[in-house]
Amino acid sequence: VLITDLTIDTGVQELLGKAEQENIETAFQRAKEQEPHCKFGLTGVCCRRCLQGPCKVTFNGNKGIKRGVCGATADQIVARNLLSLIVEGTTPHVEHAREILHTLLETAEGKAPYEIKGKDKLISIGKKLGLTVDGVELDKLAHEVALIALQDFQQQSGVSHWLRLRAQDKSIETWEKLNILPSNAHLEIANAINKTAMGCESDPVSLLLGIMKMGLVEGYDGLHLSTDLQDILFGTPRLVKTQYRMGVIKEDYVNIAVHGHIPMVSEKVLEWSRKLNDEAKALGAKGINIVGICCSANELLMRQGVSVATNYASQELAIITGALEAMVVDAQCIMPGLAQVAECYHTELISTLPNIKIEGASHVDWTPEEADKMGEEIVRRALAHYPERDQAKVQIPEGTVEAYAGFSVEQIVELLAALNGADPLLPLIEAIAKGDILGVVAIVGCTNPKVKQDLANTEVAKELMRNNVLIVATGCSAHSLGKNGLLSPAGLEYCGEKLANVLTAIGQANGLPALPPALHMGSCVDNSRIDDLLVALANRLGVGVRELPVAGSSPENHSPKALSIGTFFIAQGVDVHIGVNAPITGSPLVEQALTANKGEFPVTTDELFGGKLIYEADPIQAAQTMIARIIQKRKALGL
Ligand code: BF8
Ligand code: SF4
Structure with a gap:
C-alpha cells in the first residue's frame, strides 16, 4: 500500500514514511491487516449476546441460517446490536456531562480550583430554568443550576430538564406521542442495556424506538448539558485565529500534546504551562508549547486559540515527530497503540481520569479538587523530559495552515x-x-x-x-x-x-x-x-x-x-x-x-x-x- 493512499495530509504522509523507516507500527497499517472484514460483523448480524453463541445469521440476499440458537432473526439481532452501539456512543458523552457537572458543583462550593468564567451563560440558563437570577451570587446560582442538572441523573419520573430547556415544543410533541421522552440518563442507559440483554426485548420496532430515545439522551444529557456547563465554567467561545497541521509542534519548545475530550484536564495543563513557562527557558527552550489532538484540541482551540496538531487517525504520528515531551490523555478516542509508539521515544504518555487507565501509560490523577496538583505535576514531568529528547529522531513536517x-x-x-x-x-x-x-x-x-x-x-x-x-x-x-x-x-x-x-x-x-x-x-x-x-x-x-x-x-x-x-x-x-x-x-x-x-x-x-x-x-x-x-x-x- 502506498502511503499516499492512506491520507491526504502531507505531514502525516511524511511521518508515516518515518514510522516505516523506524519500524513503528501505526493504525494505518493495522487497518489494512484487518482486511477483508467479516461480512456478518459488517452487516450487523453477528450476535454475541449470550454463551449459546456467537450466532451469525444470513445477511441480505444470501441463503443460509435464518435464526440464532434462541430463535433471534436478523431484524432482531441487527436492531439489538444497533441499540447497543448507540448506548456505547451516548454513555461517554453522558459521563462527560456528569464529570463537568460535579466540577461545577465543587467549584460553586469552593472546593475545586476553577472559576465561573461564563457569567452570561450562567444567567441565561438560570433564567430559562426558572431560577431567580437578579442579585444572586454567581456561585449560588451555579450551584442551583448544577443541582437541577443532577436531577437528570437521579429522577425516577418526569422528563429530562435539559431536554425541556433546549428542545423545540413541536419536537417535544412528536416525541411525547411516540413515548420516547427520556427522564434520567442513567436510568435510560440501564433500561436500554436491559432491553438488549439475552432473552429480553426482541420486537425490532420497539428496539428502534429505544434507539431514538437513546438519541435524545445523547442530545440533551450528553451534548447540550456538557456544552452548557462547560460554557458556564470556561466561558462561551469567541472568534479566534489559530494554526493547523503537524508543523504546530515546535522544535525549540517543550511540547505537550493534549488529547481526548475533557476540558477540565486540558485547561489545567494549559494554565500550568503558562505559569511554568520560564522554567522551560531555564532549560534552554523558548517556552512551553501546547498542541491539541481530537476534541481536547477543539475545546482549547475554541476558547483559547490553541493550535491543532492532528485528528483521530493520525494521533500516533504526533509522537513520531520525536518532539513531544508528553502526551496527556483523558477519555474517548485514545488509541491503546499510543503506548507502544511512545515507548520508542522520550515521550511520556500520561492518563488522567481515575477510571480510565491506559496500559503502558503513567498516570496522574485528575479530580476536581486536585486539578491544580495534576496540572503542575504533568507540566513538570514534561519539562524534565526535555533534556532527554534525541535530536537525531526529531522530524517535524513543515508548514501550518491558518x-x-x-x-x-x-x-x-x-x-x-x-x-x-x-x-x-x-x-x-x-x-x-x-x-x-x-x-x-x-x-x-x-x-x-x-x-x-x-x-x-x-x-x-x-x-x-x-x-x-x-x-x-x-x-x-x-x-x-x-x-x-x-x-x-x-x-x-x-x-x-x-x-x-x-x-x-x-x-x-x-x-x-x-x-x-x-x-x-x-x-x-x-x-x-x-x-x-x-x-x-x-x-x-x-x-x-x-x-x-x-x-x-x-x-x-x-x-x-x-x-x-x-x-x-x-x-x-x-x-x-x-x-x-x-x-x-x-x-x-x-x-x-x-x-x-x-x-x-x-x-x-x-x-x-x-x-x-x-x-x-x-x-x-x-x-x-x-x-x-x-x-x-x-x-x-x-x-
Ligand atoms: O468526539 S470526532 S474521532 S475525537 S468521536 Fe473521536 Fe470522532 Fe474525533 Fe471527538 Ni468525536
Ligand atoms: Fe445466539 Fe440468541 Fe445468544 Fe444471540 S442471544 S448469541 S442469537 S443464542
Whole structure:
C-alpha cells in the first residue's frame, strides 16, 4: 500500500514514511491487516449476546441460517446490536456531562480550583430554568443550576430538564406521542442495556424506538448539558485565529500534546504551562508549547486559540515527530497503540481520569479538587523530559495552515448583528430565502483509518460549498477542513459565487476579509451548538426544525458517538449522512426504517420524525443526495 493512499495530509504522509523507516507500527497499517472484514460483523448480524453463541445469521440476499440458537432473526439481532452501539456512543458523552457537572458543583462550593468564567451563560440558563437570577451570587446560582442538572441523573419520573430547556415544543410533541421522552440518563442507559440483554426485548420496532430515545439522551444529557456547563465554567467561545497541521509542534519548545475530550484536564495543563513557562527557558527552550489532538484540541482551540496538531487517525504520528515531551490523555478516542509508539521515544504518555487507565501509560490523577496538583505535576514531568529528547529522531513536517474558529451561536449572532442589530437572524434567513445560501450542512465526526484520511470530509464539504451550501463543522471533521484551508477566508475559492458574496459581506461588516466557508463550532459535544442554531432559526421562522433545508454529514465516521449524535439529529428531523460502514444492512427492516429506502416495511424515521439516514461512501454522491433533500425541503417551505 502506498502511503499516499492512506491520507491526504502531507505531514502525516511524511511521518508515516518515518514510522516505516523506524519500524513503528501505526493504525494505518493495522487497518489494512484487518482486511477483508467479516461480512456478518459488517452487516450487523453477528450476535454475541449470550454463551449459546456467537450466532451469525444470513445477511441480505444470501441463503443460509435464518435464526440464532434462541430463535433471534436478523431484524432482531441487527436492531439489538444497533441499540447497543448507540448506548456505547451516548454513555461517554453522558459521563462527560456528569464529570463537568460535579466540577461545577465543587467549584460553586469552593472546593475545586476553577472559576465561573461564563457569567452570561450562567444567567441565561438560570433564567430559562426558572431560577431567580437578579442579585444572586454567581456561585449560588451555579450551584442551583448544577443541582437541577443532577436531577437528570437521579429522577425516577418526569422528563429530562435539559431536554425541556433546549428542545423545540413541536419536537417535544412528536416525541411525547411516540413515548420516547427520556427522564434520567442513567436510568435510560440501564433500561436500554436491559432491553438488549439475552432473552429480553426482541420486537425490532420497539428496539428502534429505544434507539431514538437513546438519541435524545445523547442530545440533551450528553451534548447540550456538557456544552452548557462547560460554557458556564470556561466561558462561551469567541472568534479566534489559530494554526493547523503537524508543523504546530515546535522544535525549540517543550511540547505537550493534549488529547481526548475533557476540558477540565486540558485547561489545567494549559494554565500550568503558562505559569511554568520560564522554567522551560531555564532549560534552554523558548517556552512551553501546547498542541491539541481530537476534541481536547477543539475545546482549547475554541476558547483559547490553541493550535491543532492532528485528528483521530493520525494521533500516533504526533509522537513520531520525536518532539513531544508528553502526551496527556483523558477519555474517548485514545488509541491503546499510543503506548507502544511512545515507548520508542522520550515521550511520556500520561492518563488522567481515575477510571480510565491506559496500559503502558503513567498516570496522574485528575479530580476536581486536585486539578491544580495534576496540572503542575504533568507540566513538570514534561519539562524534565526535555533534556532527554534525541535530536537525531526529531522530524517535524513543515508548514501550518491558518484557521478561524470559535463560532458559538452567540458569536454567530453577534457577527450577524453587524448587518441587522435589531433582528440578527434576519440577514441569514433572507440569504436562505433568496437562495444565496441554499441550505446549511453540518460536517461532523471522525477520521477512520479504514478510509483515506481527510479525503471524504473535505470532498463532501467542497461539493456542498460549490453549490452554495453553508458549512458548519465540529469534531475531527472540522480538523480535516482546518488542515485543508476550509476554515480560513482563503477557502472561499471553493464556494459558489452567491455563498462567497454572503460570507464576504458578513465578514467585512465585522472588519474581517470574509468569514470562512466552514464555521468551526467546536468539539463533538458542541454539536449541541449546531442544534441550538437550528432551533433558533426554526423559531425565528415559526416552523419546526424538521422543515429546515439542512442536513448533517459524517463522511469518515469511526466512533459509535458519531452514530448516537446522528440519531439525535434524525430525531430532530434532520437527514444524516454517514460514509463508513453502517452495520444495518443485514436487516431489511432496520435498513428501511432508517434510510426510508423502498421496501415493505411501512414505518420510517422519515415519516415519524422528518429525518433519515443516508449511507453513502462516495463523497460527491453523498453531497448531491443532501442537496436534493435540501431542495425538496426548500420547496415545501415555498422557496
Ligand atoms: O468526539 S470526532 S474521532 S475525537 S468521536 Fe473521536 Fe470522532 Fe474525533 Fe471527538 Ni468525536
Ligand atoms: Fe445466539 Fe440468541 Fe445468544 Fe444471540 S442471544 S448469541 S442469537 S443464542
